[in-house]
Each structure stands twice: as structure tokens, then as C-alpha cells.
Amino acid sequence: MAEKIKKTRPELLKQRRSLAMFKRFLPTLLLKKQQIQMEIQKVRAERAKVRAEIDHRIVQIDRWVTLFSESIPGPITRLVRVKEIQRGVKNVAGIELPTLARVAYEVQPYSLFATPPWTDRGVQFIKDLLELRERIKVLMEQERVLQQELRKVTQRVNLFEKIMIPRAIENIRVIRIALGEEQVAGVGRAKIAKGKTQAAEGGAT
Numbered sequence: 276m277a278e279k280i281k282k283t284r285p286e287l288l289k290q291r292r293s294l295a296m297f298k299r300f301l302p303t304l305l306l307k308k309q310q311i312q313m314e315i316q317k318v319r320a321e322r323a324k325v326r327a328e329i330d331h332r333i334v335q336i337d338r339w340v341t342l343f344s345e346s347i348p349g350p351i352t353r354l355v356r357v358k359e360i361q362r363g364v365k366n367v368a369g370i371e372l373p374t375l376a377r378v379a380y381e382v383q384p385y386s387l388f389a390t391p392p393w394t395d396r397g398v399q400f401i402k403d404l405l406e407l408r409e410r411i412k413v414l415m416e417q418e419r420v421l422q423q424e425l426r427k428v429t430q431r432v433n434l435f436e437k438i439m440i441p442r443a444i445e446n447i448r449v450i451r452i453a454l455g456e457e458q459v460a461g462v463g464r465a466k467i468a469k470g471k472t473q474a475a476e477g478g479a480t
Contacts, residue, residue: 358379
């Protein structure tokens, strides 16, 4: 059902302009929606790649990972912790997404002579896993932001496609019918008036 509108020519012009604007903006929204969907797929693919890299590293190190529990003294995992995480920002389709710029570590000092020969490699392995873990976190945050923006854009697309454009089209149809009926009624009134005038002139002769 069309909204209550003025059935006038200025209103008809207004509705036509609104319809033109909606149709002009809709392709831009659809393009942005497509870009976001593509970016979400890229983020998911990257996250799967990072998870695969983690699995691959664990498999590579599997033959000596049990040594992590050896006393050096204490497990090797206690030697490394994340000290600082530096993030950046990248812009995708007008959306600011977090990026991982740098991970800084704090490594507890240990004796090169009193620790097993695999300690250095173990420390680096832990660093790599911690960085990969942070990359996963950032990718999950990117997807969260993208999904949130996708919902907003989808709502706007639906608003234009299902409400604003059909409403404007219906309003234009209703106004044109009303103006057409008004024009026909005006012609009829003019004919009646002309007929009365001619009749009056004929009676006067």
C-alpha cells in the first residue's frame, strides 16, 4: 500500500528524483557488499592457512617436542612470553581492519652451557607459535568487523531493494493515476462549461 502522499506534480517530481537517487546508490551498496563478502572469504582462507602452518610446525617438531617437559630447570615454555603486540590498520572497502605489525618477546636469560642443545631451537619454536597465535586472533577480529559491516550494508541493500525503491515506484504510479483522472475531469468540466456557454448564447439569440 502506498504511503499517504500529495497527488501533485511537484510531489511527482520529488518521487522521481528520489527513485533516481535510490537506483544510483544501490549499485554502490551492492558492490560494497560484494567486496566485503570477498574479503571475508580471503580472511577465512588466510586463517585456515595459518592454522595449517601451526599444525605443520607441530608435526615437524613432534620428534623432540617431548623434550619441552625436561627440566632446564623447569619447562622451556617459561622462558618466553609476549612482551608487546603492535597492531596496524588497513583499509578495505572503506572499512578499517586491524593488522599484526609486530610481536615483541621477553626471553628469560639462560645459560648456553647449562641447557640442552635444543633450547635455542625450542625458544624460537615457541616464538613462532605465539606469533601465529596472535595472527589468528587478528584474523578473527578482522572477520568480526567485516561481518558487522556486512550486516549493516545488507540491511541498507534490503531497505533500498524491498522498501524505498518499490515505495517510490508505487507513489509515482498513484500520483500519475490521480493526475490523469484530474486531467480527464478537467476536460469534462471544460466541455460542460462550454456546452452551457453555447446553450446560453443560443438562448439569447
